[in-house]
Amino acid sequence: MIANTLPKSLADNPRLDRWLQFRPDGRLRVCVGKVEIGQGIVTALAQIAADELDVPLARIDMLSGDTDEAPDEGNTSGSQSIEIGGASLRMVCAEARAVFLAEAAVLLHCVPEELAVAQGAMLWLGRPTGQSYWTLAPRVSLAREATGAVAAKPRAARAVIGRSVPRLDLPAKLAGGGYVHDMALPGMRHARVLRQPRPGATLAALDEAAIRKAAGGEMEVLRSGDFVAFLADSETVARRAAVAAPAYARWEGVDTLTPAMGEAMWLRGLPADDRALGAPVAAHSGLLKHQASYSRPYVAHAALGPSCAVAWMRDGHLTIWSHVQGVYPLRQSVAGALRLDPASITVHHAHGAGCYGHNAADDAALDAAAIAQRRPGVPVRVLWQREDEFGFEPLGTAMLVRLAASLGPDGRPVDLTTEIWSGPHVGGARAAAALLATRVLPDPPPAPVPNEPSEPNPGAGTRNAVPYYDIPAHRILHHFVARPPVRTSALRGLGALPNVFALECFLDELAVFSKTDPVAYRLSLLADPRARAVVQRAAAMAGWERRGAAGSGTGLGIGFARYKNRSGYAAVVAEVVVEQAVRLTRVWCAADAGLAINPDGVVNQLEGGIVQAASFVLKEQVVLDGAGVASRNWDSYPILRFPEIPEIETVLMDGGDEPPLGVGECTMGPTAAAIGNAVAHALGARIRDMPFTRERIVAALA
Amino acid sequence: MTDRIAFTLNGKPVAPRADPTAPLLDVLRNTLGQTGARYGCGAELCGACMVLVDDVPAYACSREVGTVAGRVVTTVEGLAGHALIRAFLDEQAGQCGYCLSGIIVSAAALLAANPSPTRAEIAAALEPHLCRCGAHPRILRAVAKAAQMLREGAAA
Numbered sequence: 001m002i003a004n005t006l007p008k009s010l011a012d013n014p015r016l017d018r019w020l021q022f023r024p025d026g027r028l029r030v031c032v033g034k035v036e037i038g039q040g041i042v043t044a045l046a047q048i049a050a051d052e053l054d055v056p057l058a059r060i061d062m063l064s065g066d067t068d069e070a071p072d073e074g075n076t077s078g079s080q081s082i083e084i085g086g087a088s089l090r091m092v093c094a095e096a097r098a099v100f101l102a103e104a105a106v107l108l109h110c111v112p113e114e115l116a117v118a119q120g121a122m123l124w125l126g127r128p129t130g131q132s133y134w135t136l137a138p139r140v141s142l143a144r145e146a147t148g149a150v151a152a153k154p155r156a157a158r159a160v161i162g163r164s165v166p167r168l169d170l171p172a173k174l175a176g177g178g179y180v181h182d183m184a185l186p187g188m189r190h191a192r193v194l195r196q197p198r199p200g201a202t203l204a205a206l207d208e209a210a211i212r213k214a215a216g217g218e219m220e221v222l223r224s225g226d227f228v229a230f231l232a233d234s235e236t237v238a239r240r241a242a243v244a245a246p247a248y249a250r251w252e253g254v255d256t257l258t259p260a261m262g263e264a265m266w267l268r269g270l271p272a273d274d275r276a277l278g279a280p281v282a283a284h285s286g287l288l289k290h291q292a293s294y295s296r297p298y299v300a301h302a303a304l305g306p307s308c309a310v311a312w313m314r315d316g317h318l319t320i321w322s323h324v325q326g327v328y329p330l331r332q333s334v335a336g337a338l339r340l341d342p343a344s345i346t347v348h349h350a351h352g353a354g355c356y357g358h359n360a361a362d363d364a365a366l367d368a369a370a371i372a373q374r375r376p377g378v379p380v381r382v383l384w385q386r387e388d389e390f391g392f393e394p395l396g397t398a399m400l401v402r403l404a405a406s407l408g409p410d411g412r413p414v415d416l417t418t419e420i421w422s423g424p425h426v427g428g429a430r431a432a433a434a435l436l437a438t439r440v441l442p443d444p445p446p447a448p449v450p451n452e453p454s455e456p457n458p459g460a461g462t463r464n465a466v467p468y469y470d471i472p473a474h475r476i477l478h479h480f481v482a483r484p485p486v487r488t489s490a491l492r493g494l495g496a497l498p499n500v501f502a503l504e505c506f507l508d509e510l511a512v513f514s515k516t517d518p519v520a521y522r523l524s525l526l527a528d529p530r531a532r533a534v535v536q537r538a539a540a541m542a543g544w545e546r547r548g549a550a551g552s553g554t555g556l557g558i559g560f561a562r563y564k565n566r567s568g569y570a571a572v573v574a575e576v577v578v579e580q581a582v583r584l585t586r587v588w589c590a591a592d593a594g595l596a597i598n599p600d601g602v603v604n605q606l607e608g609g610i611v612q613a614a615s616f617v618l619k620e621q622v623v624l625d626g627a628g629v630a631s632r633n634w635d636s637y638p639i640l641r642f643p644e645i646p647e648i649e650t651v652l653m654d655g656g657d658e659p660p661l662g663v664g665e666c667t668m669g670p671t672a673a674a675i676g677n678a679v680a681h682a683l684g685a686r687i688r689d690m691p692f693t694r695e696r697i698v699a700a701l702a
Numbered sequence: 703m704t705d706r707i708a709f710t711l712n713g714k715p716v717a718p719r720a721d722p723t724a725p726l727l728d729v730l731r732n733t734l735g736q737t738g739a740r741y742g743c744g745a746e747l748c749g750a751c752m753v754l755v756d757d758v759p760a761y762a763c764s765r766e767v768g769t770v771a772g773r774v775v776t777t778v779e780g781l782a783g784h785a786l787i788r789a790f791l792d793e794q795a796g797q798c799g800y801c802l803s804g805i806i807v808s809a810a811a812l813l814a815a816n817p818s819p820t821r822a823e824i825a826a827a828l829e830p831h832l833c834r835c836g837a838h839p840r841i842l843r844a845v846a847k848a849a850q851m852l853r854e855g856a857a858a
């Protein structure tokens with residue numbers, strides 16, 4: 001069963017020609033299913049192909065995310081692009097190279113071992129042969145399945161991997177283009193969609209005349225069930241219609257939300273599916289016990305550019321351009337929602353603004369597709385209003401995490417219970433029936449009840465809940481709330497950020513009990529040498545030994561995690577000054593990502609994760625009120641701004657030849673915890689609920 | 703309701719036919735095909751749409767196109783040869799890149815006024831701009847680097 005040993009992407013798409021095409025124009029086309037979402041993945045994958053095949057980067061054209069021409073690699077998420085997509089591509093290239101060398105050997109009457117490749121050309125005992133991948137291509141068929149039997153190059157033989165190379169997509173973006181938002185097709189119409197305020201609401205009345213008047217130009221109102229779209233040649237007109245429309249629409253059956261529902265604590269009162277895993281409950285009577293609860297509220301992906309898509313129905317075939325994380329999953333859900341044959345739909349990935357999870361991209365694509373289906377021949381561009389992006393994107397769920405430990409005589413935990421209340425992080429939010437337009441189109445299918453497993457690894461709400469520390473007994477009690485007050489889905493790291501924040505803050509509390517320095521305390525519980533190395537390195541970078549007594553107003557705190565307990569390692573130290581508000585002044589990070597394909601790209605992602613996590617901890621909370629989300633623009637949903645950005649120093653450990661590990665998420669939890677611990681150190685009192693608002697600082701000091 | 707509105711865009715005269723009350727952003731992107739200025743919020747809250755009007759940063763999402771008649775408008779496309787572009791590429795300053803064109807526009811205005819800005823001055827000049835990807839540290843470095851390149855170029 002060779003197929004079982006192949007990485008998932010390759011097992012699902014075993015044919016080599018699905019991935020690689022040496023084209024008559026002398027270029028190599030590399031087709032991948034993982035897509036660029038701002039993380040630089042397509043560049044890293046190009047590096048892998050260049051290295052494994054010995055083809056110059058400049059001769060490679062990348063095609064990513066395309067249901068006609070690229071392999072199906074599902075969604076781009078969870079740090080798996082390098083670990084699975086990269087490993088697959090590397091195997092494909094190693095096998096293709098072997099196939100070409102075998103053919104060259106036949107042609108040149110030699111043995112493959114005497115052949116080498118340089119710049120795409122075949123060398124025999126170091127001498128040119130006149131043959132290259134491209135001269136051999138007509139004789140070599142890649143219409144064969146991968147076997148997994150060809151070894152990839154050893155590290156010493158690689159020249160491109162491990163070197164920082166510039167991102168392929170950046171030049172076009174700096175020249176003013178490059179996004180799906182920028183597409184212009186002949187005869188394209190601009191559309192906006194009127195959103196159903198809450199699930200189950202029905203449209204009782206719509207004053208179309210008033211909306212037309214506000215739009216001030218030629219405009220079509222397209223209605224199908226309670227799905228309402230405004231189409232115009234002029235984007236200005238379509239936007240004006242969309243801005244005016246909510247005031248002229250009367251919906252019935254709109255339930256009302258309150259701010260309390262937006263707090264993590266609210267989850268405790270909702271129906272939950274209770275799961276338990278890990279060690280059986282043990283009685284440790286007589287031991288010192290400590291418990292504490294931590295929380296994160298609902299947070300938004302809040303991509304800087306609202307969701308956008310273009311769709312075009314031509315001769316019964318629907319083409320969609322979208323910034324989704326997965327073109328094949330989107331094709332499936334659009335087919336389900338519009339009752340089309342998936343074979344009659346093509347989805348091309350196009351760039352969007354970074355969102356780091358499942359935002360409204362899929363919803364916008366279905367909006368555009370639904371309109372295009374009803375207006376065949378007309379290319380339709382849908383762009384969401386900012387207010388709708390905040391109001392209707394699937395959110396990162398609130399989470400409440402309660403930790404309880406029993407400490408042994410040496411002050412180290414002997415038993416730990418992690419109790420989690422969480423809404424869905426994945427759980428079918430991309431299914432056709434979960435997308436917004438589906439709910440209001442005629443004959444909506446029943447909305448699915450979200451579900452997701454409570455596994456320790458990789459897990460969703462339980463992600464990183466199992467400590468990476470030596471603690472003799474650990475258990476998880478997971479209260480999975482399938483129906484929180486708002487729609488939720490995947491956001492960078494899923495439950496890892498709240499779980500690592502909770503555990504790492506709790507460890508500092510335990511360290512205080514045992515009168516041990518937080519770094520020393522962690523090291524006393526950490527066996528994995530790579531984990532110890534990042535903790536020690538980050539502490540050394542920060543000059544940890546200067547850390548003084550708590551309560552001075554200035555604080556130093558540390559956080560550590562290995563993402564998913566099997567991916568990238570990161571230790572982060574934060575320095576804060578707390579007065580009226582928390583000022584994050586400096587951050588030091590040591591990370592181990594194994595073999596870093598593009599080191600500069602890795603550092604970019606690590607630092608991006610640090611800034612985003614700092615923003616979550618210090619600022620972000622979705623406000624629920626009235627008919628749903630009340631925080632509808634950046635003034636009511638502030639994020640970290642330029643003057644608040646700390647100096648960040650990042651060190652990437654030498655990962656040797658260890659397999660590359662994803663790094664998109666690995667600094668998030670440690671950063672949140674480092675800030676939590678630094679603030680506790682500065683104040684001499686702890687804030688356990690995100691975000692760290694002025695009120696919470698005052699309350700902690702009271 | 704449409705008029706011809708004549709202004710200079712990235713060094714060239716243009717005279718698009720437009721509703722003078724339409725946002726400058728829509729006319730730039732859809733009528734004139736310059737997509738560098740981007741829609742982010744429509745409310746002067748994110749900076750994605752920033753352009754220069756007579757060398758001063760202005761929000762194209764809220765600026766009525768009629769008000770730029772006779773003026774000089776610059777978008778990121780008009781800064782193609784600017785040291786900032788080189789510096790942003792050198793520093794690989796950006797992740798998704800959506801915020802960058804507005805940021806580069808504001809940075810260009812800053813460097814025109816202050817050839818040696820400190821990190822704090824750069825951060826203050828970019829205060830109107832949001833970046834969701836956390837590319838700020840690199841962006842701050844890239845602007846400082848562009849300033850240095852311009853100073854060295856001027857000295858040479």
Ligand code: FES
Pocket residue numbers: 740741742743744745746747748749750751752761762763764
């Ligand atoms: S789009 Fe103009 S400031 Fe956000």
Ligand code: FES
Pocket residue numbers: 038304353354796797798799800801802832833834835836837
């Ligand atoms: S790089 Fe994505 S918003 Fe700044």
